[in-house]
Structure formats: structure tokens, C-alpha cells
């Protein structure tokens with residue numbers, strides 16, 4: 309990557325061909341080393357935005373810059389996108405061993421990193437992938453996906469199958485990565501456990517637009533104390549307020565059927 313992994317989005321609008329949905333007028337500036345949480349209700353546009361950022365959909369020429377590069381036009385060295393299509397890749401359901409899989413994605417080139425991920429994700433290298441649980445499969449996938457040292461990581465909630473401890477370890481490792489190397493993370497998630505103190509930035513999306521975004525500490529200042537009214541973390545409390553407000557503005561989807 310030619311420049312530090314800063315992510316700039318400049319008035320990005322993308323509408324799906326033949327559908328009136330998409331994302332509109334999105335502007336963001338996420339500095340190198342930041343860890344951004346993308347927050348929003350189902351259908352808010354998080355996956356659409358992440359896929360645009362990762363260069364998987366064509367966007368207007370100057371709307372996105374990842375380390376100074378338009379991701380659709382140029383190959384993005386060091387950018388990793390882990391989303392649904394990666395999760396459903398059938399390769400990780402074959403009768404194949406863990407080490408063989410890790411080798412196939414370059415594990416031998418990064419032996420220390422491979423061993424660190426195997427240990428962190430509590431992977432038994434004797435596993436055969438057709439005979440593991442969903443969570444075990446997900447851990448191996450994560451090790452595969454993260455093995456090459458990325459500079460920008462786009463994560464579309466891929467930790468749902470992990471148990472609480474594994475997810476906490478994983479999040480801690482991601483945080484250390486951004487502290488020890490020059491790299492940047494954007495993570496779309498609905499699961500806020502163990503995320504207190506994790507994000508440097510928050511982006512709140514609703515109905516295909518960014519409603520607000522900024523430094524997490526500043527945005528969380530509005531919520532008093534470390535634990536909110538419902539026992540949630542301050543982050544959980546803030547997000548709950550956002551989503552309630554979004555629902556109020558949009559109205560329940562069931563109303564659409566009645567009209």
C-alpha cells in the first residue's frame with residue numbers, strides 16, 4: 309500500500325441496479341491505526357458499504373480512497389475483506405486437515421503468525437474440516453483469513469459462532485495488531501459484548517446513510533457512567549438508543565404490508 313492506511317469516503321452514493329436501495333451521501337475519514345465499528349439495524353447498509361470499501365462493487369471514481377488508492381480500479385495490496393461469501397466457501401467443509409489449509413493460504417511464509425493464531429483461536433491442528441463444529445470451523449477460517457499481515461481489514465460480522473472467550477481473545481488480538489503495526493480495521497457488528505474500550509471510531513448507519521460518526525470516546529461521553537440504565541455497557545446503551553430512534557423514524561416494516 310503506497311500510503312498509510314487511511315480510509316476516506318467522499319460523498320459516496322451507490323444504488324443497486326434495478327433496486328431503489330443502496331447507500332447515499334456517505335462521507336468518512338478514518339485515520340491509520342483506527343478501529344471503527346459500523347453500527348446499524350438490519351438493512352441499514354453496512355454490508356453494502358463494506359463491500360464498496362473493499363472494491364467489490366463499482367463506485368464513482370473519487371468517492372473512496374484506501375491508502376490513497378481507489379479500491380475498484382487498482383488491486384489493493386494488503387486489504388482483507390472477510391464477509392459472508394468468505395464464510396460460505398465450501399473448501400472449509402472438505403475432508404482436509406487444518407495444517408494443509410493454512411499452508412494453502414501461505415502459512416509456511418508466516419510461521420510465527422500462524423502459530424500465534426492457532427494458539428489464540430485454540431485450534432487443534434489435528435482437526436479434519438468435515439468433522440468439526442461450526443465454531444471450530446470459524447476459528448480455522450479466521451486463522452486462514454488473517455494469516456497474511458493485512459494493512460486494512462474489513463470485517464462483516466464473522467464472529468457469531470465463536471464462544472465468548474474466543475471472541476474476547478480475538479478482539480484483543482485485533483486491537484494489538486493496530487497498536488503494533490500500521491493497520492486499520494472497519495468492523496460491522498451487532499454483538500457488543502467485550503467491545504467496551506475497543507473502538508476508536510463509531511459510525512452509525514440508518515436507511516443507507518451515515519447518521520453520525522466520529523471518535524468513540526467523544527460519542528460515548530453523552531452516556532453517563534461505565535454501565536448504562538439497562539446494565540449494558542455505555543456502548544450498548546448508546547447503540548440501543550440509536551436503533552430505537554431509527555425504528556421510530558422508519559416505522560415498523562409490518563406497516564408496509566398493511567398499506
Ligand SMILES: Nc1ncnc2c1ncn2[C@@H]1O[C@H](COP(=O)(O)OP(=O)(O)OP(=O)(O)O)[C@@H](O)[C@H]1O
Pocket residue numbers: 324327329330348349350351352353354355356357
Ligand atoms: N444485491 C442487492 N440488490 C438489491 N438490494 C440489496 C442487495 N443487497 C442488499 N440490498 C438492500 O440494501 C439495503 C442494505 O443492505 P445491507 O446488506 O447493506 O444491510 P446491513 O446493514 O448489512 O444489514 P444486516 O445487519 O442485516 O446485515 C437493504 O435494504 C437490502 O435489502
